[in-house]
Each structure stands twice: as structure tokens, then as C-alpha cells.
Amino acid sequence: MKLVIDSHIHFDLYDHKQQQQIIRELKTYDIEKLIAVSMNEVSAQKTLLLSKEYSDIEPAIGYHPEQSLPKEEELLRLIALIDENYLSITAIGEVGLPYYLRQEHPDIPLEPYIEILQLFIEKAEQYQLPIALHAIYDDASIVCTLLEKYSIKKAHFHWYKGKTTITERLIQNGYMISFTPDTIYRDSRLSLMSQVPLTQIMVETDGPWPFDGPFKNEMTHPKMLHHVIRKIAEVKRRPLDEVYDILYDNTKRFYLE
Structure with a gap:
């Protein structure tokens, strides 16, 4: 194992005991940093x-x-809160558009x-902060247009899913796309992984979101990212x-430099 940065985790949503366990085990599993995104005002404060x-926590402020x-x-x-803390936060995020909510409530x-x-x-x-985005399928195209309008270069599409044509637009714009532990047991994610250049890939847990396959019934932990990296290499x-x-350099350059 070598050094890894979890590029997207909701650390505030873990309970205190879980947080302590993860922090205690970061060095054991060669996890250097956690990019911790927020859900709303309370989440951002936490x-x-x-x-x-x-x-080890690098905070981001946003509204999911x-x-x-x-x-x-x-x-x-x-x-x-962003204005008051812009010198100490790492990114804006998690922000984006409500794809799943609109599937449940089309109105x-x-x-x-x-x-x-x-x-x-x-x-x-x-x-001049990076932005962590929840924008999938056709929503990614809408978000792309906004990013282009403001000449945003550091955009991270976390757990992205979308058409090949939209993916190509993200790639051409130099945006980053991250992969989660679901790539270990979902072959449908591998075609996207093949399309995205290695220099535009990061890894994330999106914890505490739970995973299936070999991670079923496990607490989502950044150590899972080593499995993701092995899959990417394969x-x-x-x-x-x-x-x-390459993945370590991608993430450090994007979020920490």
C-alpha cells in the first residue's frame, strides 16, 4: 500500500466512535487526508x-x-460561513442538482x-476554490455549462454517471471524476473508468454510504480505497x-495545492 487521499467523505455523518476509529486507523492504512464535504449549514459547522x-480533515462547505x-x-x-472561512476551507461542496429527488418527485x-x-x-x-459536485446523467451537462460560464477549472464530479458524450465534455474541460468501492462489484462502472484518463481520476468512499459485494455489512472506511486503486490499475x-x-498526485494537486 502507498499513500491515498479520500477525495469525498461525509465525515460528520459518522458517529463519534466511528470517527475516532477512522482517525486512529488512517496511518495504519496509509490514508493521508480526508476531503470532508458538507450537507447543509449544521453539517458545515460540524x-x-x-x-x-x-x-487529517480538510473541510468543504456546501448544500447537498x-x-x-x-x-x-x-x-x-x-x-x-464560506466568506468567513475561505482561507481555512479546502473546497466548496457538496453542491449540485437533485437527480434522485426528482425521480421520486417529478414535479x-x-x-x-x-x-x-x-x-x-x-x-x-x-x-479560487475547488468545487465538489453531485451532478449525474443529463444534469452534468447543465452543471458543465455553469462551470464554463465562470471559467471554473477545478471541478470534481464525484461518483459520476453519465453518457459517453457528456463524459467526453468533462474530460475535455479537464474536470476530475472519482470512483468508489462499488467498482469492485459493478462491472457497469468499468467502461467509464476505461474512458477517463488516469490523470483525471481520484478515489472516494462517499462514506458513510454503505457498499455491497465484499464490503456488505461493513462500516465504510477509507481503507476500502486500496481495493479501488487495484481495480483501476487492472x-x-x-x-x-x-x-x-498518479492518483495521489491528482488529488493533492486538485485539493491541497
Whole structure:
């Protein structure tokens, strides 16, 4: 094993005992950093506090789109939180568009979510921060247009799924795409992995989201990323050590430099 950075984890959603276990075991499993994204204002406040308690946590502030629209007061406080902490946060995120919510409730209007996303993109542009995105299938095209409008270069499409044509657009724009432990047991993810250049790949757990296959009934832990990296090396037909180094450099350059 070599050094790994978890590029997307909801660390605040683990309970305290789980958080302590993960932090305690990071060095054991060669995990250097956790890019900890936020769900909403409360989540962002917790994540900021965790980042002060644990130096391994790199905080991001955002509003996850797969939930009801925030009240205006909460949104303003969240934007103010970015303004107050832009020097100490690592990214804007998790932000994006509500694909799954709209599958359950097709009558939900998309435009208000686009307007909120644009506010976060403006903050990413203002402070030159990376942005962690929840944007899949056709939503990714809408998000791409917004990113292009603001000339955003550091965009991370986490757990991305989409058409080949949209994927090619992300690649051409130099955006990053990350893969989770589901690649170990879902062959459908491998064609995307083949399409994305190794220099635009990162790995993530999206923990505490649970996984199936060999990880069924396990707490989602950054140590799982070593399995993902081995799968990437297999698919790309590249030496494992080389893949470790490239993915580590990708993530460090994107989020930490």
C-alpha cells in the first residue's frame, strides 16, 4: 500500500466512535487526508469543528442538492460561513442538482436548485476554490455549462454517471471524476473508468454510504480505497505503484495545492 487521499467523505455523518476509529486507523492504512464535504449549514459547522480537532480533515462547505431547498436565511448563513472561512476551507461542496429527488418527485422545479448552485459556483470562482459536485446523467451537462460560464477549472464530479458524450465534455474541460468501492462489484462502472484518463481520476468512499459485494455489512472506511486503486490499475493495465502515485498526485494537486 502507498499513500491515498479520500477525495469525498461525509465525515460528520459518522458517529463519534466511528470517527475516532477512522482517525486512529488512517496511518495504519496509509490514508493521508480526508476531503470532508458538507450537507447543509449544521453539517458545515460540524465539519469545520472536526477539521480543527483532527488535522487529517480538510473541510468543504456546501448544500447537498438531494434535499428540500434551504430557507433563504440558512442559505445566506451558509454563504456567510464560506466568506468567513475561505482561507481555512479546502473546497466548496457538496453542491449540485437533485437527480434522485426528482425521480421520486417529478414535479419539483429544477430552476431554484440551479440558482443555488450558481451561488456556490460564484464563491468557488471568487475564492479560487475547488468545487465538489453531485451532478449525474443529463444534469452534468447543465452543471458543465455553469462551470464554463465562470471559467471554473477545478471541478470534481464525484461518483459520476453519465453518457459517453457528456463524459467526453468533462474530460475535455479537464474536470476530475472519482470512483468508489462499488467498482469492485459493478462491472457497469468499468467502461467509464476505461474512458477517463488516469490523470483525471481520484478515489472516494462517499462514506458513510454503505457498499455491497465484499464490503456488505461493513462500516465504510477509507481503507476500502486500496481495493479501488487495484481495480483501476487492472482496468488501465498500468503498474500498481504507478497508479497509486498518479492518483495521489491528482488529488493533492486538485485539493491541497
